[in-house]
Amino acid sequence: MTVYEVNFDGLVGPTHNYSGLSFGNVASKNNAKQIANPKKAALQGLEKMLAMTKLGLKQGILPPQVRPDTYTLRKLGFSGSDKDIITKAAKHAPQFLKACYSASSMWSANAATVSNSLDCYDGKVHFTPANLSNKLHRAIEAEQTSRTFKAIFKNNQYFTHHEPLPHHPLLGDEGAANHTRLANSHNEKGLSLFVYGEDALSDIKPRIYPARQTLAASEAIARAHGLSDADCLFVQQNPDVIDQGVFHNDVIAIGNENVLLYHEMAFYQSARAVDAINTKYQGDKPLHLIEVSSDYVSVEDAVSSYIFNSQLITLPNGTMAIVAPTECQNNDKVATYLATLCEASNPISQVIYFDLQQSMKNGGGPACLRLRVPLNELELSAVAPECLMDEVKYHTLTAWVEKHYRDAISEDDLADPSLLVESQTALDELSQILKLGSIYPFQMD
Missing domain, CATH: 3.75.10.20 (Succinylarginine dihydrolase)
Known part of the structure; x- marks a missing residue:
């Protein structure tokens, strides 16, 4: 029975921002406090998902998590309505508020470890x-x-x-x-x-x-x-x-x-x-x-371009392709190496570049955005069907993003309780689009 490597990409959430929370992640720290564009980030991710389906691959969607996470803020001692909690946390514990607003679940490579049923x-x-x-x-x-x-x-x-x-x-x-x-x-x-x-x-x-x-x-x-x-x-x-x-x-x-x-x-x-x-x-x-070799790509170039955080995929014709961020294309050493790699004696035949700058600025490339889930035909048929990407779903989700996401979010915007309402409204509608029932633990006011 055919086994497909289904890439389940994390859909970027409406509170995508640059708060520099990830110590050890160079891009995250270097871009802290910059203005983020949640709408652009989500649309870039959706474009990559659709492109994977057009290559003949199976593509899944993982919905974003509830942010801000007022449940965690309550456990940290804040009380009152959700809006009250946001206001209090912004004043007394802004670092905790930033953590509870993070849209980092978009990087679904960190969501889980998944093992093939054959193993x-x-x-x-x-x-x-x-x-x-x-x-x-x-x-x-x-x-x-x-x-x-x-x-x-x-x-x-x-x-x-x-x-x-x-x-x-x-x-x-x-x-x-x-x-x-x-x-x-x-x-x-x-x-x-x-x-x-x-x-x-x-x-x-x-x-x-x-x-x-x-x-x-x-x-x-x-x-x-x-x-x-x-x-x-x-x-x-x-x-x-x-x-x-x-x-x-x-x-x-x-x-x-x-x-x-x-x-x-x-x-x-x-x-x-x-x-x-x-x-x-x-x-x-x-x-x-x-x-x-470091002579071709230094560790510094690897980190700045995320050449290894590209997706390495098998195409329907049996050859392999590297799905790389445009940062690789813009780095002369890395681009030269990738071109040479595709001409060498190995299964990799091409490089496909994508603009994922919004994710990259927080330290996540194409491979960060996807979780590889190996599924045979029967297993694939048992997956929630609305969480599989096709052109109709792409247009539906694009319209949803255009309707609900902001063009810009700064760190100061996290203190605005209206962002909480916007996010909850968006996710409530998304749960209906994906037909996942009550996966979100909040009640709309």
Whole structure:
């Protein structure tokens, strides 16, 4: 049975803003306090989703979360109406208010780790929402993420849902941004490659920025999903590149089927890590391990252009394409490398560029915006149908964005209670468009 890699992109929420909340994410900090354009951000994302369908791929939609998150603000001691809470938090705890306004769930690569049913002991697709415990503005996402997944993938015959791991420093989990799968194809059993930033039992760790993914978390997810030891490999990310702004593995390496494109600085003790990948890979097709030298692309260029945070996709004709941000096109070294890559002897045949500047300025490229969900034909038929993209859905959602989103949001606008009302109104209508029932835990006044 054919297995499709369905990319579920996060739909950018109406409170998209630049608050600089993500320590360790260079773009997030550098663009803090700039004016954001939520409407443009959402439309850029929708255009990418539609383009993927026109390439012949299956494309899904993950709705944004409720923001501002007044539920969390109530737990932090604020009381009264939702509007009162916004006013009080803006005056007494603006940093908490910014965290509760963050639209970071748009980066659905961090939403969960998903395992192909071919790899799991029970023959089902497994989902573990990420706890994202390293950052408050992301840690508050896990409960809503779990509720959303259970609404979209609700048939227990095909899907197994796990609870997020406990919020603990030993169990930091950032989802699929640190997980990839290497195989002959999506239709065959594969090797799950988990990349972690820190092992609690080791002194090998970054010194400046935090390691967000732990070995213990990756191992726990593999156990819960019923992945066999023979089909899993745990590799440590190079702590030196974490300290240069590589906060997730997908900022320094990307894999798809029998191709792994990685920077020479991506892994700790790189030669040993690559040898382990070669040894564990069980596919019949040649495994293309493509190392990118610093002579061609420096770590600084990798972080600024997000070349590795591109999507590496298999097209219907069997060749592969890189879906890259225009920042790669505008970087001469990176653009030259990508052009050379497409001419070399490997499955990658073309680069497709997209303008995702609104996401990029907060530190998220094409791969951040999507969660890879491998689904066979029966599993795909069990997905909530309104959450699958087509041209009609694109026009419906575009009209919805045009109707509800602001052209500009500054940090000062977060103190305006009317933004809360606008966001709730928009999401209430969206839940009806996507036919997901009561996934949003608020009541309209």
